Amino acid sequence: MHKVINPKIHYFGTPVVLISTINEDGTPNLAPMSSAWWLNQSCMLGMSSKSQTVQNMIREGECVLNLPSIDLIPAVDRLTLLTGRNPVPESKASRGYKFEANKFGVAGLTQVQSHVVQAPRVKECPVHLEARLVKLHPFEEPSSLVAIEVRIEKVHIEDDLLMDPKSNYIDPSKWNPMIMNFCEYFGLSEQLSASKLAPVFGPGSVENMNKK
Numbered sequence: 001m002h003k004v005i006n007p008k009i010h011y012f013g014t015p016v017v018l019i020s021t022i023n024e025d026g027t028p029n030l031a032p033m034s035s036a037w038w039l040n041q042s043c044m045l046g047m048s049s050k051s052q053t054v055q056n057m058i059r060e061g062e063c064v065l066n067l068p069s070i071d072l073i074p075a076v077d078r079l080t081l082l083t084g085r086n087p088v089p090e091s092k093a094s095r096g097y098k099f100e101a102n103k104f105g106v107a108g109l110t111q112v113q114s115h116v117v118q119a120p121r122v123k124e125c126p127v128h129l130e131a132r133l134v135k136l137h138p139f140e141e142p143s144s145l146v147a148i149e150v151r152i153e154k155v156h157i158e159d160d161l162l163m164d165p166k167s168n169y170i171d172p173s174k175w176n177p178m179i180m181n182f183c184e185y186f187g188l189s190e191q192l193s194a195s196k197l198a199p200v201f202g203p204g205s206v207e208n209m210n211k212k
């Protein structure tokens with residue numbers, strides 16, 4: 001039996017991303033977000049253009065997408081209801097947001113230099129994706145929301161998440177992303193079954209496709 005409902009949000013479960021960018025004064029900003037998906041070498045990020053992150057990305061044209069695992073929930077929690085924007089936009093101030101210049105310090109996270117962008121990576125995150133802005137796509141619905149298309153330029157990964165130390169393949173059974181599911185934090189369950197979509201090795205595999 002299905003019922004028709006009118007939910008206020010449709011957050012059916014997406015990974016949490018900590019986006020690092022560079023502010024006007026050269027200091028780093030760090031913001032949690034979770035409206036993100038990837039296709040090939042591109043990523044689409046859904047964010048409010050009132051955020052400091054979007055302003056920084058428009059100005060600098062780059063960012064790092066740091067992917068936290070579930071053990072970093074307390075750090076993400078410490079960044080919640082903070083903005084690097086000063087003054088705080090009225091719509092955020094009324095929801096309890098406060099300005100914070102030192103997001104890395106407040107979160108207890110460590111900056112590491114990136115290879116191809118100015119924004120620092122977050123040492124404690126197992127995955128860092130250095131990325132460049134491709135295009136901003138405004139939402140059709142009246143809002144400050146934009147979909148930000150970025151191209152992944154450099155991928156850093158904790159080596160114990162790889163299938164083997166020399167491979168370019170991440171072992172999905174070892175990577176446990178932090179998932180925002182209707183504004184609550186979840187991890188993933190263990191693998192339930194194999195998928196025929198894109199096996200890594202063997203006939204019809206990603207490995208063989210790349211050789212063509």
Ligand SMILES: Cc1cc2nc3c(=O)[nH]c(=O)nc-3n(C[C@H](O)[C@H](O)[C@H](O)COP(=O)(O)O)c2cc1C
Nearest residue numbers: 031032033034035046047048051052053082083084
């Ligand atoms: C777990 C989590 C997920 C979030 N997801 C989004 C999101 O997908 N898009 C968005 O615009 N804001 C999202 N936010 C809110 C931003 O973190 C918030 O707007 C913040 O002020 C942005 O920081 P900035 O202004 O310094 O860029 C999320 C916050 C948390 C804690």
